[in-house]
Amino acid sequence: MYNSVHTDFDRAKFAFEDSISRVAIIEEKMKRCEVNVSCSDNIQANLHAKAWVGVFFVEFYIKDMSHRMLAVMDTGSNLLWVHCIPCPNCAQASIRIYNPSTSSTYTNVSCRSEYCEALRQSSCDQRENCKYELHYEGAAPTEGMLATESFIFDTSDDGLLTVPNVVFGCSHESNEKPDAVMGVLGLNNNKVSLATQLGNKFSYCVGRIKDPSYEYNQLILGEGAILEGDSTPLEIYNGYYYVTLEGISLGGAMLDIPKNTFQRTDSGKGGVMIDSGGEFSFLVQRAYEELAAAVMNMIDLRFWFKPELHFSQLCFEGNVTKEIKGFPSVTFHFSGGAELGLEAESLFSQSTPTSFCMTILQADYEQPGVIGVGAQQYHNVGYDISGKKLYLRRMDCELLDE
Structure with a gap:
């Protein structure tokens, strides 16, 4: 509040202290979010429509901001998976493919893990890591390694939120080329689903399905989901x-x-x-x-x-x-x-x-x-x-x- 007694120095000091406090709050919040998915009430993602296909693509980042992903939003799928190197079909891809060998935060999931057991079709490799295979009706199967990695999402206050240890599929075998489908973001109720990992609630708001110019499509995950109507x-x-x-x-x-x-x-x-x-x-x-x-x-x-x-x-x-x-x-x-x-x-x-x-x-x-x-x-x-x-x-x- 304005006070005529305060000098310019006082007001500058207050502004400085307020900014420092704001940074401290944000820093503390980020620390909490890095170790606790309870911050998932702020998670949201832009949804993108394409003129040539009747689905919506979820935008997020994996590992860092250089790996932008667009994965099909699918309430009928149980796993978030993306194309990973090595990838036989990725040689001619125009997008950057995620390479787990370059990430210090990537970890394979054990085949004895409850997440591996939650998948219908899974097996163990020679190192006891969990391998998965997914089948889609009318489409080629995809298979790879079940793993954890840090994912980056938008937040409701126009910020970014890093969520660590998200279980996902690192796909090495798929007939789908990355230029067409970079991955699938599964939202069913399976234990490995992103919806289940981030709070058992989600909502999406969509406009015209084949209008790429509409900028307001969005997916919200966790406690911030809009459960109205x-x-x-x-x-x-x-x-x-x-x-x-x-x-x-x-x-x-x-x-x-x-x-x-x-x-x-x-x-x-x-x-x-x-x-x-x-x-x-x-x-x-x-x-x-x-x-x-x-x-x-x-x-x-x-x-x-x-x-x-x-x-x-x-x-x-x-x-x-x-x-x-x-x-x-x-x-x-x-x-x-x-x-x-x-x-x-x-x-x-x-x-x-x-x-x-x-x-x-x-x-x-x-x-x-x-x-x-x-x-x-x-x-x-x-x-x-x-x-x-x-x-x-x-x-x-x-x-x-x-």
């Missing part, structure tokens, strides 16, 4: 996050879909999971047919069903931005009252220059329904793993920075 029970089954979908409406009118259409059977078939690692959503036949019929009744264009492997997709002739102005929203209604609304730009995407398709496809009867990240555009989605709740709030992510 309406909530619905979150069930974890086989490492995936399931929700109880009770109905679907179009323009406020509920579709004729029995509730048990979305239930998971005693044998584990069916149900509905929420996923960040893929753009498209899938519904079982009854629900899909009801939604497709309602959509076709509202769009006066030539349509056809395009088969995609064993899936089916509804497509129309025309340009999506011109043909569906004013199209009503499709809303997913969940147990507990939470809702997820899909506007036209989330429900349709341009497939070719002369056709567009619905981003919800028909799945097999035995396959679960999937709410892909494309349906989550313009929402903040919060996961409370321990509390078993999912929070949904429609918003512009720019508001999180205010």
Whole structure:
């Protein structure tokens, strides 16, 4: 506070002491964060959209600021892994590949570790270090060494936070070239997941999935996760996050879909999971047919069903931005009252220059329904793993920075 009695020297002295105190506080906080992941309530990361792929990439650093990473944000994966040297496919890479042999903070994880035991497919090398192998449906497997290293994340106050001893996968064998995928950031409930390591809570807010110019997409890990809006029970089954979908409406009118259409059977078939690692959503036949019929009744264009492997997709002739102005929203209604609304730009995407398709496809009867990240555009989605709740709030992510 201003005091007329204070001289210029007094005010300079106060400013100096205040700055010194501020530095001491920051230094102490950094020391605590370097030895205690309780500081994870400040951890956040920018999410980057790419025009050519329907996922979001998490930005972080490994070891030091010279190793910038962009890894796919995937709630269906259990491990954070990145490409490491030696790497047969990395010779022509345009990015710098992490080399564990040059790091004093890199440590292999023992194959007797609880983290190694938490992986479904792991083995021991000759030195009793943990080797892992991960398989992705429709993609080549990746394998390497389970290890710990220091990772650097952004914080909510525009600073940087070093988190030591993060368990991750150092991948040496993968058919995915680093220029395409630098790694995957797994966020399921497995012990080795980054979400579990940093506090069992996380949230992400995303805008348009293929708009690289949007700067406000972000992931928050730990106690700082934004758990706001309406909530619905979150069930974890086989490492995936399931929700109880009770109905679907179009323009406020509920579709004729029995509730048990979305239930998971005693044998584990069916149900509905929420996923960040893929753009498209899938519904079982009854629900899909009801939604497709309602959509076709509202769009006066030539349509056809395009088969995609064993899936089916509804497509129309025309340009999506011109043909569906004013199209009503499709809303997913969940147990507990939470809702997820899909506007036209989330429900349709341009497939070719002369056709567009619905981003919800028909799945097999035995396959679960999937709410892909494309349906989550313009929402903040919060996961409370321990509390078993999912929070949904429609918003512009720019508001999180205010």
